[in-house]
Amino acid sequence: MTPRLSTMHRPGPLSLRERARVRVPRAENSRSQSLNPAPWPLPISGRPESVGCLQTAQSGIALIIVMISIFVLTVLAGGFAYSMKVETKLARNADSEAALEWLGRSAVECARWELAQQLTIAQEPYDALNQVWAGGIGGIGTSNSPLADFKNELEIKDGSATWTIVDLERKVNINTANEALLQQALLVMGVDAGQMTPVVNSILDWIDRDDNPRIQGAESDFYQGLNPPYFAKNGPIDDISELLLIKGAADFYAPAQNNGPPQNVYNPLTSRFNASDVIPAAPVGLTNLFTPLSNGKININTASAEVLQVIPGITPEAAQAIVGAREGEDDGSGLFGPYRNVGEVRRVPEVSLPMLGALQQFGTVRSSTFEVHVDAQIAGYHRHFVGIIGRNNPRDIQILSFYWTD
8 A cells, every 4th residue: 555645745836935035055155255255275475374484584684684794893893993903002112113222222321331340440351251241240349340239221211121241252253264264163163174165265255355266265256146146245244144145154154953953044045945965063153153343352251162262273172171260250369260361371281382372362351342232122112222332441432333133
């Protein structure tokens, strides 16, 4: 039996009023989507988190730019401050330059007075290393002289100066040395006999006034072939550093350094910095034995044992004995302390009569040429001066030259 459907469940046509009441969500939704588009999905730049990241990145770049600017400004300010400091110091040093020069000259004048006072001490008819001018405590007559409490110091406001005095008669005058003395000096230095002739003759050619070279010597023709070229002086040596320009002499200019590698010294003969292979293993160099300024005599009270050996006939044993016998305090008897005259070397057993004759020919106990080294400073600015003094008597003491080195 077929069931019958109830009429109340049977769909029927809708009236116009019912149709008007029916809402069509699909169409309404479609219309609202067209009028109000959905906010998602949005473009990346429009998302909220992207905006925050962009703002953070821009803030970081600005911070980096600020830091770089601060760093650059700091560097510029530091450079400016340093340059101003340098300029200020240079200006202050320029103001101190004249004051330093006069301070150096004043120190040389004090040394000049000191050397004059030494000549007035009758109990000390010699110049020796134990005297005040040489840095010693003084001799037998110093206590009753103006030099008793004298010190090589000079003080002014914001500055001071100290000086040392060295007599030049403690060395051999290279301008008056003959061939025999030059050969003896090289022998003392330990130079091989085969190397002596070029050095000796080149030095003599440099000093003599002609252009005729000696055997293995050198005149202007040789020096003109160097780079850079120059002429032989053909005159007295004014500064011992001229030996660096003389053929062969540059290799023996200073003592050889046996405890370490040789020093690189500019040699104009080779136009390069060179440590020569012919530098001897010598305890002294030419600068230790020779000076361009002196009265030509050797003061046996101030000369070293090596310089005394340059005197012909003086053996190393005799030279050491002469140096040792002059030590001690002078009691006025001539048996101890500095030699009061050259003849007093007879008290040294190692000195023979022929040696005594050579010492009387080449030696003396007085010095007449002195080199003064002054260290001056004003407000932290330093300068080193050198003065050369010639002393003939207490009333005739002249400043031969004055200059600064550094």
